[in-house]
Amino acid sequence: MMIRAGHAVGRLVGVASWWAALALVAGCGEPEAVGTATASFGSGTGSVDDGFETMVGWSGSSGWVTTGPDDPVGPCGDDPTCLPPSEMVPTAKPDGLPSPLPGVYDDQGPAPPDAGFRALLGFPTRQRELLESRVALMYAPGSPLFRSYMTVEQWMAEHAPDPTEVALIENWLRSRGFTIDFEAKNRLLVQFSGTVADFNATFQTELHICMRKNPLWDDPPFPVYCTLDRFTLPKFVAERTNGLATADLPAEKGELTPEVGKVVPDPPGPEAYGPRAFYGAYNMHPLFDAGFTGRGSSVGVVAAGTYHAIDLQIFWKSFGVERALPKRVPVMEPVFERVTETALDVQWATALAPGAEAVVYEGPDARNTSLLFTWNHAIAADEVDVLTFSFAHREDSEPKPLRHQYDESALMGAAIGMTLVSASGDSGKPDTPCSSPYVTCVGGTQLIASQEGVIEKEWAWQMSGSGLAKTFARPYWQDADVTADRRAMADLALSSSTEYPMWMRRWAKWEFFGGTSFAAPAFAGMIAVVNGYRRSLGLPRVGFLNPILYGHQPTRSTFRDILYGFTEHYQAGPGWDYPTGLGAPDVAMLALALP
Structure with a gap:
């Protein structure tokens, strides 16, 4: 989900007084400026932490009990x-x-x-229960099935x-x-x-x-x-x-209009953040400097309709990204329109992983029938290492069978070693399919940084989708952080604020927006870069992230704790919290720490 940015950064006034007021409401002092750690990646021989202990084991299902007889229908x-x-x-x-x-x-x-x-x-x-038990062992360091996808x-x-x-x-x-x-x-x-x-x-x-x-x-x-x-x-x-x-309703029919325009660099200016701000704020430069840009990995985007290829290439050129166009995979009825959310997701996922292959799975529209089938198709195809989804609908507005059918597909993704990433939403409440325990749910922060990503402040965004799932049980890997009996969100968070927005190229012009729609594809691109680094070491792709993020302390420690800020229902604070989960990633350190 994406929303219109309220103001350009250059027009903001009284930031200090606004922050003081926010801190007063939150009952917190002003946070200190934060930085990023440095890592060394030399010739593909970086060290991978091997001092982990066996993680907490499987302790129960997701709470989703599917039906189905034990025997076929006889004669x-x-x-x-x-x-x-x-x-x-x-x-x-x-x-x-x-x-x-x-x-x-x-x-x-x-x-x-x-x-x-x-x-x-x-x-x-x-x-299903047998599969859930097997998946838990696949992501438990020390298990004989660890990463045996x-x-x-x-x-x-x-x-x-x-x-x-x-x-x-x-x-x-x-x-x-x-x-x-x-x-x-x-x-x-x-x-x-x-x-x-x-x-x-x-x-x-x-x-x-x-x-x-x-x-x-x-x-x-x-x-x-x-x-x-x-x-x-x-x-x-x-x-x-x-x-x-x-x-x-039936999918609409129509003709996709031809693209017009030339691919030329057209830098948009300093009013909003581009990909380089994310490279710096989330410490991707050590990987890039060592030649790890996602090559050998792949990122997929679940889409409704398609994007404007000329806009996409201008976006890349304007921010210094050189890469090939994504592979387009039509799913279901023919595509006849270009959709804003699709353009955004493709621009940010591909720019954050400039060396990774990209695949865009294009359903005909943004209705549930198209989105669910396309999500499932992208997982079953197993063509990408990481898959991102941002067409979020608030969980409490969607019926249980729909939410849980997303989860059926997500469990398959975990079993085959695919990382599934979803935007947490922009309502302050959790979205679907983020609520599935087999999806990594990316919430939002409010980031103040330079155009190169030198951080001044970062705190929880007021609209970060977060809270308890309606029907999914608390997964075992949240036992130490969550007291409620249900799956809790978010798992982590990146810049999403409408006050300090992000650029996208939309219908031949520059616009800026906010929303976790930026955070999810950006994080998917980051994991594609991590997977490229791992492939250089002969290591498997990271797959289902959540058990490792929560339970493997060296990995968990690579997230910058977001201590301040709040939503309507929850406040950020030390350790895991609802609006920002484990915090903001240091991608270079994450690449080194993941077992």
């Missing part, structure tokens, strides 16, 4: 007409469609019966939904007059489509149209489907799936 195989009447009994099942919520989802009344829809049916991970083929053989059962459900959907449009690579999702009338009859509900508040700063609300009542599914469908994860 019926994938033929739904063969099932006995007892398997057709209507069964209540939670769905992933939103309900009206004033100011977020505003009900406009029943959807026209002859209108179209597209929806996702979600499937559970097979042997699964291949996609292994995951498919041991944990993908049974293909016969997926085929059974697909054939049932066809029997109801629906079309199967897409099946996810890992079989965790199936997209189907049809008419609203058939949808209502099949699921014993009534689709309504709600106007969804746009997460982007100035874009208008857009229509989505919502429901007032729970769904029912036939018993055999309810038992073999996680239920309806999404239902949306």
